[in-house]
Amino acid sequence: MLSAPLTSLGLFAFKREAMSLKAERILKAKQGSIFENLREKVYQTFPKETVRFLKKETDRFENPLGYRLEEGLKGLVSQLAEDLSWEKIDYYLDRIIKIEAVQSRWPSEALAFLFYLKSAVREEAGEEILQEFGPEGLLEVEDRIDAMMLRAFNHYMQAREKLNEIKFQEWKSRLYLLLKRAGYLYDEREGSLPPEARHNEKTH
Amino acid sequence: MALPKRDELLKEVNYDRMPAKHWMDTKPEFRPGTYCYAGKPSVVEELGLPNPREWQPHDEDWKLPSNWKEIVLNAIKDRMERFRSFKLFMDICVRCGACADKCHFFLGTGDPKNMPVLRAELLRSVIKGEFTRSGKLFGRLAGARKLTEDVIKEWFYYYYQCTECRRCSVFCPYGIDTAEITILAREILHEIGVNINWILEPVRNSAFVGNHIGLQPHTIQENIEFLLDDIEEITGIRPEVPINKKGAEILFVTPSADFFADPGIYTFMGYVLLFHYLGLDWTLSTYAAEGGNFGLFTSHEMMRKLHAKIYHEAERLKVKWILGGECGHMWRVVHQYEDTMLGPAPKNLEVPKSPITGTVFEHAKSTKIVHICEFTADLIAHGKLELDPSRNDHVVVTFHDSCNPSRAMGIFEEPRFILKQVCNNFYDMPENTIREKTFCCGSGSGLNTDEYMEMRMRGGFPRANAVEYVHEKHGVNMLACICAIDRAVLPPLMNYWVPGVQVCGVHELVGNALVIPGEKKRTTDLRFQPLKGAEEA
Numbered sequence: 001m002l003s004a005p006l007t008s009l010g011l012f013a014f015k016r017e018a019m020s021l022k023a024e025r026i027l028k029a030k031q032g033s034i035f036e037n038l039r040e041k042v043y044q045t046f047p048k049e050t051v052r053f054l055k056k057e058t059d060r061f062e063n064p065l066g067y068r069l070e071e072g073l074k075g076l077v078s079q080l081a082e083d084l085s086w087e088k089i090d091y092y093l094d095r096i097i098k099i100e101a102v103q104s105r106w107p108s109e110a111l112a113f114l115f116y117l118k119s120a121v122r123e124e125a126g127e128e129i130l131q132e133f134g135p136e137g138l139l140e141v142e143d144r145i146d147a148m149m150l151r152a153f154n155h156y157m158q159a160r161e162k163l164n165e166i167k168f169q170e171w172k173s174r175l176y177l178l179l180k181r182a183g184y185l186y187d188e189r190e191g192s193l194p195p196e197a198r199h200n201e202k203t204h
Numbered sequence: 205m206a207l208p209k210r211d212e213l214l215k216e217v218n219y220d221r222m223p224a225k226h227w228m229d230t231k232p233e234f235r236p237g238t239y240c241y242a243g244k245p246s247v248v249e250e251l252g253l254p255n256p257r258e259w260q261p262h263d264e265d266w267k268l269p270s271n272w273k274e275i276v277l278n279a280i281k282d283r284m285e286r287f288r289s290f291k292l293f294m295d296i297c298v299r300c301g302a303c304a305d306k307c308h309f310f311l312g313t314g315d316p317k318n319m320p321v322l323r324a325e326l327l328r329s330v331i332k333g334e335f336t337r338s339g340k341l342f343g344r345l346a347g348a349r350k351l352t353e354d355v356i357k358e359w360f361y362y363y364y365q366c367t368e369c370r371r372c373s374v375f376c377p378y379g380i381d382t383a384e385i386t387i388l389a390r391e392i393l394h395e396i397g398v399n400i401n402w403i404l405e406p407v408r409n410s411a412f413v414g415n416h417i418g419l420q421p422h423t424i425q426e427n428i429e430f431l432l433d434d435i436e437e438i439t440g441i442r443p444e445v446p447i448n449k450k451g452a453e454i455l456f457v458t459p460s461a462d463f464f465a466d467p468g469i470y471t472f473m474g475y476v477l478l479f480h481y482l483g484l485d486w487t488l489s490t491y492a493a494e495g496g497n498f499g500l501f502t503s504h505e506m507m508r509k510l511h512a513k514i515y516h517e518a519e520r521l522k523v524k525w526i527l528g529g530e531c532g533h534m535w536r537v538v539h540q541y542e543d544t545m546l547g548p549a550p551k552n553l554e555v556p557k558s559p560i561t562g563t564v565f566e567h568a569k570s571t572k573i574v575h576i577c578e579f580t581a582d583l584i585a586h587g588k589l590e591l592d593p594s595r596n597d598h599v600v601v602t603f604h605d606s607c608n609p610s611r612a613m614g615i616f617e618e619p620r621f622i623l624k625q626v627c628n629n630f631y632d633m634p635e636n637t638i639r640e641k642t643f644c645c646g647s648g649s650g651l652n653t654d655e656y657m658e659m660r661m662r663g664g665f666p667r668a669n670a671v672e673y674v675h676e677k678h679g680v681n682m683l684a685c686i687c688a689i690d691r692a693v694l695p696p697l698m699n700y701w702v703p704g705v706q707v708c709g710v711h712e713l714v715g716n717a718l719v720i721p722g723e724k725k726r727t728t729d730l731r732f733q734p735l736k737g738a739e740e741a
Contacts, residue, residue, distance in 0.1 A: 046314050047315070047316050049319070050310075050314040050315070050316055053304070054314070059636070060669070060673075061636055061637050061670055061673070062311075062636060063305070064311060064666050065311055065312065065314055065665070067669075068669070099665070102237075102658045102661040102662055102700075103658075103662065104233075104237065104658060159700075162699070163700065165699075166699050166700060167654045167657055169699070170654055170692070170693075171654065172466075173467075173692070173695060174461075174464075174465050174692065175465070176465055176466035176469065177427050177430060177431070177463070177464040177465070177466075177469055178464055180430075181426070181427070181430055
């Protein structure tokens with residue numbers, strides 16, 4: 001179980017001054033077109049009939065898939081141009097990956113949207129960044145996307161492990177009373193639950 | 205400097221872009237998590253259903269009978285003659301697209317074959333191709349195709365990716381009911397032994413024992429005793445639960461999960477406290493110990509056979525009328541099929557009349573079965589219950605309209621009326637996700653099995669998405685519902701999409717709020733969770 005909070009991973013503990021990118025201004029100015037480009041690439045992985053609907057319906061309840069994907073993608077694009085906040089990036093990654101993780105896709109398929117983000121940035125803002133800041137400016141942006149990708153693996157694994165946990169929890173709930181009668185449950189209300197298992201009922 | 209194109213690299217990776225093929229040319233892929241296991245040969249055989257054998261949907265060879273095509277075509281012809289609705293639905297669709305984006309499976313998977321119009325087309329195209337002259341002549345141009353084994357596999361994949369929730373039919377200008385199409389498609393598939401175990405095993409247990417998991421009478425009684433221990437600990441009162449009592453006034457039938465599964469057992473504790481409070485003359489039957497009728501997902505005949513058990517018990521126990529618990533498709537069966545299939549009700553049954561308020565439930569004049577929410581709402585409306593809603597102050601509640609009681613029988617207001625009386629914090633989800641437009645839990649119609657978990661998470665996503673909204677906006681932490689499948693499948697759905705939201709039946713909250721003469725001061729709810737304020741005290 002991936003129990004360590006994502007923010008505690010030392011890997012991403014950048015210093016404050018390293019948090020904004022050289023290309024910030026360009027990325028901000030191009031946010032709209034990068035997002036459009038990225039959205040197109042992601043939607044190409046869906047059937048045509050579906051994409052028509054995903055783009056057309058704007059009600060967040062009538063079109064939860066499109067709403068969440070766009071919310072997540074838009075958020076990630078905006079986070080590229082912001083001071084680094086893993087809290088915000090994690091939120092947007094999770095919005096997308098929870099959906100991708102249950103769509104019968106390979107992990108590489110599920111996380112390819114970050115690869116597409118790289119392409120979208122290159123296509124929409126790459127030349128301009130290169131001209132103004134040289135390769136270093138662009139590498140900086142791509143490093144940030146790479147870091148997002150590493151964290152995306154955590155989210156993906158968490159979602160898949162959650163799915164697995166849900167399966168056995170469901171079995172236990174189904175047979176709850178029978179297990180309880182047989183004495184096979186630690187039960188919080190009987191005071192025997194180990195503190196670390198507070199929200200994760202365990203069998204003997 | 206020319207930048208390299210990242211996407212070219214991806215072409216070598218396995219990122220499969222969706223093929224731009226005609227829908228008739230795409231085949232389903234049976235990946236784990238997206239299909240249910242096949243019926244066990246022993247179960248199929250015991251139920252007397254055709255073609256018992258070892259097989260699984262991911263097998264290449266489904267071991268269909270040699271004359272499978274003839275059987276299927278005859279089965280279609282037979283259903284077209286017997287069910288005018290089916291014949292009509294196969295004919296009148298004008299492909300306006302009003303239903304296309306209304307299916308929770310389409311919204312959660314993005315798979316166009318989950319658009320209800322296309323789901324029906326899977327069958328319609330074969331009818332055209334095999335039975336009509338234009339279809340035979342023009343084939344695909346006329347939207348027609350031949351029946352092949354791949355079509356059978358496709359039917360299995362998509363007709364078990366429909367929960368028969370009927371949300372699409374609310375939006376169809378012609379009133380085409382895709383649930384009816386799915387019901388018949390499954391029935392037709394049964395004739396060649398294409399089925400799922402999660403439906404057939406409960407059917408077998410209900411038929412031969414009396415409930416889904418085959419609890420024997422003594423086990424039901426022992427379980428209930430166990431629950432009564434808990435009730436006694438919480439309230440200081442030990443109610444009586446009459447079992448198979450002859451001559452009782454009311455037979456109470458509820459989904460069997462309420463006897464043993466979490467969180468259904470708390471709903472059951474709520475019923476028991478209510479009946480004790482009222483001094484009701486009631487009984488349970490261990491032979492008709494199942495409200496849920498998985499026969500509805502098998503065939504009309506099987507549905508009839510299972511539901512008949514309730515009437516037989518009502519007759520044997522000589523009760524006056526039947527009270528039904530918080531169940532989903534039980535109510536579709538009662539409300540839409542029972543009268544035609546089984547009516548008239550046994551002679552000993554009378555028009556249901558509340559012994560407390562004197563209200564005569566005229567709408568149940570023919571079936572003699574009343575929904576417990578109607579019964580309880582009537583009690584509250586007449587001021588017959590003393591309630592302390594503050595005992596539910598530790599929860600912020602929303603209500604999920606379970607598909608069958610809402611869309612199949614129009615129960616929208618009774619549960620909301622009850623909830624608003626028994627708790628102080630109630631918030632509805634957005635209007636286009638409740639009442640007749642409610643989103644399905646994604647696991648109904650016998651698809652609530654663990655091997656299907658991925659697909660269930662997709663199908664339930666639109667519902668979870670609306671719950672998340674009220675969770676964030678109002679702090680909702682309890683999702684109330686009136687269906688046993690909901691109570692079983694919404695907890696995992698919430699666990700995945702909206703952690704921090706629990707699931708309960710309406711009568712669990714009634715049980716919490718009910719002020720019962722002679723009870724001790726309550727410090728916990730029926731789940732032994734501390735009441736608000738009790739922890740500090």
